[in-house]
Amino acid sequence: MVNQMNPQTAVQVNPDKDSVSTPQSDKADRWLLAGALCCGTIMLGPVGLILIAVGLSKLHRARRLGEWVRPTAVTVFGMFALVDASINFVGWSLDLFAHNTHMLQTMSGGFGRMIDGGYYYRYNSTWLGGVSDRAEKSFAMFAVFMIFPSRIVAAWAFIKLRRWGYRWMILTGWAYVFLWTGYLSNLLLNFPDRFGNSLYGVTGWWVFDIFYMTPFLTLPWLYALNRRRWNR
Amino acid sequence: MTETDVIKGRRHAIYALVAFCAVFFIGGIIVSYAVAANYGYGTGFGDGNLDPIGTVQGQGFFGDSAILGGAFILDVGILSAWYWLVSRLEAPADDDPLLSDDGADLSLNESWYFIQVPNLTRVLIGIAVFCTAGVAILAASILPVVLLRYGW
Numbered sequence: 469m470v471n472q473m474n475p476q477t478a479v480q481v482n483p484d485k486d487s488v489s490t491p492q493s494d495k496a497d498r499w500l501l502a503g504a505l506c507c508g509t510i511m512l513g514p515v516g517l518i519l520i521a522v523g524l525s526k527l528h529r530a531r532r533l534g535e536w537v538r539p540t541a542v543t544v545f546g547m548f549a550l551v552d553a554s555i556n557f558v559g560w561s562l563d564l565f566a567h568n569t570h571m572l573q574t575m576s577g578g579f580g581r582m583i584d585g586g587y588y589y590r591y592n593s594t595w596l597g598g599v600s601d602r603a604e605k606s607f608a609m610f611a612v613f614m615i616f617p618s619r620i621v622a623a624w625a626f627i628k629l630r631r632w633g634y635r636w637m638i639l640t641g642w643a644y645v646f647l648w649t650g651y652l653s654n655l656l657l658n659f660p661d662r663f664g665n666s667l668y669g670v671t672g673w674w675v676f677d678i679f680y681m682t683p684f685l686t687l688p689w690l691y692a693l694n695r696r697r698w699n700r
Numbered sequence: 701m702t703e704t705d706v707i708k709g710r711r712h713a714i715y716a717l718v719a720f721c722a723v724f725f726i727g728g729i730i731v732s733y734a735v736a737a738n739y740g741y742g743t744g745f746g747d748g749n750l751d752p753i754g755t756v757q758g759q760g761f762f763g764d765s766a767i768l769g770g771a772f773i774l775d776v777g778i779l780s781a782w783y784w785l786v787s788r789l790e791a792p793a794d795d796d797p798l799l800s801d802d803g804a805d806l807s808l809n810e811s812w813y814f815i816q817v818p819n820l821t822r823v824l825i826g827i828a829v830f831c832t833a834g835v836a837i838l839a840a841s842i843l844p845v846v847l848l849r850y851g852w
Contacts, residue, residue: 513840517833539812541825548828555839558775565771570852571843572760577753578846588753613778620781631798632790654730659735665751669741670732679834684721685824688714692821694814697806699798 492530493537497627499523500547508554519602520547524667530595538629545686546627549637552682557616567598583672584667586658601661603654607647615643622646626698634698644683712817718820 499609500523506516524543531537566572573591575597580588590600599605619640625633656671663669701709758764792798804811809818 482801483852507836507839510839511843516712517836520832536807539809541809541821542796542812544818544825544828544832548832551832552835553836557779559839561775561778565774566767568759569764569767570756571764571768573758574852575843575846577756579842580851581750581850582845585751589751591754598748617775617778617782618780618786620779621786625787630787631792632786635790636786648724653793656731656735659739663732663736664739664741670736672731674732679831679838681721681725681831682828684724684829685828687719689716689817689821690814691710691714691717692815692817693813694772696799696802697812699801 492535493527494534496523496526496530496537500543500627501624504547504550504554508553508558510555510558513555516551520551531696538627541689542629543627545689546623548638549641549682549686550623552617552680553619553623553640556611556680557620559670561612563598564596564608564612570597580666582667583676584655584662586662589661589665597611601654601658607651607654610647613692615640615647619644628700629698630700631695631698634693634695635652637686641683641687641690645687648683707815709818714815714817714820 499519503516503521503523506512506519508516521530522614524540527540527543529535562572563576567576576591579586580586580591586599586601586604592598593600594602594605596605599608618636622633622636622640626637631669663673666672759767796819806812813821
C-alpha cells in the first residue's frame with residue numbers, strides 16, 4: 469500500500485553517505501531542544517512552543533532545500549513525548565525536592581483547590597513532604613526516578629534515530645500506560661480527598677489531564693514504523 | 701506464518717491498540733462521573749467541598765533559591781544517569797548488531813513504515829500537536845491563574 473501522506477520533494481539519498489546530522493537539521497534540532505527545555509520549565513511553556521514551531525519550520529525549509537531530514541511525524545511524536553515527559557518530570561520533582569519553597573506551596577495549594585484536592589489537603593505533613601497522599605507520592609517517586617527521565621532521554625535519542633531511542637520509546641510508553649492505569653484507579657478509589665475535595669472536581673481534572681495521553685497515541689504508531697530506520 | 705500474515709496481524713493489533721486507547725479514556729471519564737454521582741456530586745464542576753488550607757511558609761528568598769537550585773541539579777543528575785546507563789547498555793554490539801541497510805529511498809515517507817497506516821498517522825499527528833500545545837499551555841497557566849485567584 470502506498471503511503472498517502474504529504475508529498476515531499478524527491479531527494480536522492482544514499483544512506484551510506486548521507487548522515488542524520490546535516491547543518492540545517494542540526495540547527496533545527498537545537499531549536500527543538502531549546503523549545504523542549506523551555507516547556508520543561510513549566511512556566512515558559514508558550515515560549516517553548518514557539519521555539520518548537522521555529523525548529524519544525526527550519527526542518528521543513530531544509531527539506532525544501534534538498535537536504536535529507538527525517539519525516540515530520542518522527543519529529544512531532546518525539547517532541548510530544550519529550551514535552552510531556554519534561555513537564556511531568558519537573559512538576560513531580562519539584563513536589564519531591566522543593567516542597568518547602570513558597571512558590572511550590574502557593575502553586576500546589578492553588579492547583580489542589582481547583583483541580584486535585586490531594587495537592588493541598590495535609591500538604592507537607594509526611595516525612596517526605598509535599599503531597600501527603602501515600603499512593604500519589606509513590607507514583608511521584610516512580611515518575612521522577614524511573615519513567616520520565618528515561619522517557620526524556622529515549623525521546624531525544626528517538627528523534628536522533630538511535631536504535632535504543634526507538635526501543636525505549638516503546639518500553640517507557642508501556643510503562644506510562646501502566647502508570648496511567650494505576651494513577652487513575654488510585655484517584656477514583658480516593659475520590660473524596662482528590663476529586664471531591666476540589667472546586668472543579670471530575671470535569672476540571674479531565675480537562676487538565678487528558679492532554680497527557682502521549683503513550684496511548686504514540687504506541688500504535690511506533691508499532692507501525694520500520695525499525696530498520698533506527699540504525700544508529 | 702508468512703510475511704503477509706505477520707503484516708496483517710500487526711495491523712490488526714495496531715488498530716486494537718487504538719481502540720483500547722479510546723475505550724480507556726471514554727471508560728475512565730464515564731467511571732469518574734459514576735463515582736462522583738455515587739458520592740453525591742453533580743456534574744463535578746464547581747460543586748466540590750473545600751477543606752481549609754494550611755499556611756504558606758517558604759524559606760526566604762535565598763533559602764528558596766538554594767532549594768530550587770538543588771532541585772535543578774538533582775534533575776540534571778537523574779537525567780544524565782539515565783542517558784549514561786541506557787546509551788551504554790543498548791549500544792550496538794556483535795551480539796546485538798544494527799539491522800542491515802535495505803537501500804530504501806529514505807526521502808519517501810512509506811520507507812519509514814513497516815505497516816502503512818497513512819490515515820491513522822495523519823489523525824494521530826493532529827491529536828499529538830493539539831495535545832502538545834495543551835500540555836504546555838495548561839501547565840504554564842497554573843501559577844498565573846493561582847496568583848490571580850488566591851494571591852501569593
